[in-house]
Amino acid sequence: MSFDLFLTNLLYGLTIGSALILIASSLSIIFGVMGVVNFAHGSLSMLGAYLGYSLILWKVNFWLALVISPLIVGGIALAIEGFTLRPLYSKDPLLQFFLTYGLAMIIGNLVLYFWGADPHGIDKPLSLQGPVSIAGIFYPKFRLFVFIFSAVLSIVLWLFIARTTWGIILRAGIHNRELVGAFGINMSTVYTFVFALGSALAAIAGVILGAMRNINPAMDLDLVVGGLIAVVIGGLGSFRGAVLGALIIGLSESFGAQLWPGFSKFSVYIVMVAILLWRPEGLIKEV
Amino acid sequence: MASGRVDQGSMMGWLAFLKKYSGWIVLVCLILFPLSAGTLVSGFYISLFIRIFIFGLVLLGFDILMGYGGLASFGHAMFFGTGAYVTAILMKYVSPSIWVGMGGSIVACALGGLVIGYLCIRSRGLYFAFLTFAFSQFFFLFFNSWSFVGAADGMAGIPKPTVGFGIDLGNRIVFYYFSLGMLVVGYGVARHVVNSAFGRVLVGIRQNEERIAFLGFNVQRCMLVAFLLSSIYGGVAGCLFAGYQSFVSPAVYHWGLSGEIMIMDLLGGMGTLIGPLIGTAFVIYLGDFLSSWMHETWLMVLGALYVIAILFSPDGIMGLMKRITHRGT
Numbered sequence: 001m002s003f004d005l006f007l008t009n010l011l012y013g014l015t016i017g018s019a020l021i022l023i024a025s026s027l028s029i030i031f032g033v034m035g036v037v038n039f040a041h042g043s044l045s046m047l048g049a050y051l052g053y054s055l056i057l058w059k060v061n062f063w064l065a066l067v068i069s070p071l072i073v074g075g076i077a078l079a080i081e082g083f084t085l086r087p088l089y090s091k092d093p094l095l096q097f098f099l100t101y102g103l104a105m106i107i108g109n110l111v112l113y114f115w116g117a118d119p120h121g122i123d124k125p126l127s128l129q130g131p132v133s134i135a136g137i138f139y140p141k142f143r144l145f146v147f148i149f150s151a152v153l154s155i156v157l158w159l160f161i162a163r164t165t166w167g168i169i170l171r172a173g174i175h176n177r178e179l180v181g182a183f184g185i186n187m188s189t190v191y192t193f194v195f196a197l198g199s200a201l202a203a204i205a206g207v208i209l210g211a212m213r214n215i216n217p218a219m220d221l222d223l224v225v226g227g228l229i230a231v232v233i234g235g236l237g238s239f240r241g242a243v244l245g246a247l248i249i250g251l252s253e254s255f256g257a258q259l260w261p262g263f264s265k266f267s268v269y270i271v272m273v274a275i276l277l278w279r280p281e282g283l284i285k286e287v
Numbered sequence: 288m289a290s291g292r293v294d295q296g297s298m299m300g301w302l303a304f305l306k307k308y309s310g311w312i313v314l315v316c317l318i319l320f321p322l323s324a325g326t327l328v329s330g331f332y333i334s335l336f337i338r339i340f341i342f343g344l345v346l347l348g349f350d351i352l353m354g355y356g357g358l359a360s361f362g363h364a365m366f367f368g369t370g371a372y373v374t375a376i377l378m379k380y381v382s383p384s385i386w387v388g389m390g391g392s393i394v395a396c397a398l399g400g401l402v403i404g405y406l407c408i409r410s411r412g413l414y415f416a417f418l419t420f421a422f423s424q425f426f427f428l429f430f431n432s433w434s435f436v437g438a439a440d441g442m443a444g445i446p447k448p449t450v451g452f453g454i455d456l457g458n459r460i461v462f463y464y465f466s467l468g469m470l471v472v473g474y475g476v477a478r479h480v481v482n483s484a485f486g487r488v489l490v491g492i493r494q495n496e497e498r499i500a501f502l503g504f505n506v507q508r509c510m511l512v513a514f515l516l517s518s519i520y521g522g523v524a525g526c527l528f529a530g531y532q533s534f535v536s537p538a539v540y541h542w543g544l545s546g547e548i549m550i551m552d553l554l555g556g557m558g559t560l561i562g563p564l565i566g567t568a569f570v571i572y573l574g575d576f577l578s579s580w581m582h583e584t585w586l587m588v589l590g591a592l593y594v595i596a597i598l599f600s601p602d603g604i605m606g607l608m609k610r611i612t613h614r615g616t
Contacts, residue, residue, distance in 0.1 A: 037413050087598060094359050097413060098553060099597045101546060105590030113584045222543070232417060265428050269421045276418055277406060 017250020347521020478599020
């Protein structure tokens, strides 16, 4: 493999990985704080992508769509949390997983019903079309944008978790929910906030990934499985783990497709099974 | 007044009779049903019932694992698919006898169940669900790209199954009785298993694993046996499916099927054996009814029903019926 090819694959892997960070870290925080493995996370992300697609089709500016679509998805997530998840917090965590599976079926088929089975492309803004030259290779501008944008957003998210009062509550909630509640903090509000924020992040990832590749009704499974595997590799509930897992997935996807074409999809599952059998709690245990 | 009370009493007697023998009444109805085919109903219902019997077998095994043992597998389609593919390959290249396919399916699924079960039962809850999901995705991706079995296009040209004794299993009505017989045998075995000491230990593990281990039972071995049993049920059902359809595609390994198996179990009522059978019949009938005008998007309705069931009746149709009859008396 020549250096140019290596660099292209490295950049592409980091691009996918950094977009996946948005999905994996929100999935991980939702699990850490609420104890819910949200199987509908990819569906909400897909819904965000389709809403963005329709908004841009109605002549809404790309950047505005990138703001409006996550807001709508966040609103839907508020309703989902309030009406379906809240009655189940005191019950078996498996029931919550089953519930989000049902939600994923509903959202996935609603998308199929309203937008059809054909894949669509999201129009990129003019300023981000065409290639850009980096260290002797040509790389699509939009991919570079996805990489930088998701990396910056992930850093902002990390600063939010590490430096703000809200972040302290979140981290404390991951360690011990009851104790945080005993300090007089309304955990019910925290749950609602976390679920809505996480879903909005997933929607942002859906729009930028959809614009980078395409949008289709099967992308929900790809996104949620990618996110889940990243989270499981990194350690459920760990932000740093989710970042690490997402980058591993992104790189194994880009290099796997290059080195082992046709079987690259296996590599992700092999990595997941191997790590789950070796370290059932994932690689990183701290938040 | 007196006569009214007697009437009420005899009503109760009738209800008790119906309740006690409801299983036998349903069975007799199912046996008599094809005799009316062609006059009362079309062959459409025959094939609908055959599918219900086949998936009912999967659900019997799955209920032992999830309903009694408390292990929620999110990849159970892998055994159904293995049974279907092994049967398809054996029937096409070795012998059209369904017994050869069934034997091969049982051996393959028992071996697969032992290995995969051994690896998966070391984890519990959601980790178990993810591990089984990952393994079933291996199978799906593998059969989706293996050209010998037609890759994504699936494998056609499977001969009509023979069963010996000069009986033609290619006939739909004969296949109806054959699969009904398998379901009845499967139900008998499953009922025997859950009523045995082993079944009680399984329920005990679901309720309090530490206590059962403390009592001196080998928890891992019990879990492995439950996993093995459920995989064999899946294999036999897959074998019937391949024999019935004369065509298999990687769809038999699809994660959506694993999800539907979970839904059937929960909708019917986990840990009752009868409940999952009702759930199977309900989901398959609903799917046929709705997909005739909603196509794939009928799954939206199934998803909504599933969500409603989890929120309001997590013990499924069986739990709902129990509450209604208890309120009545």
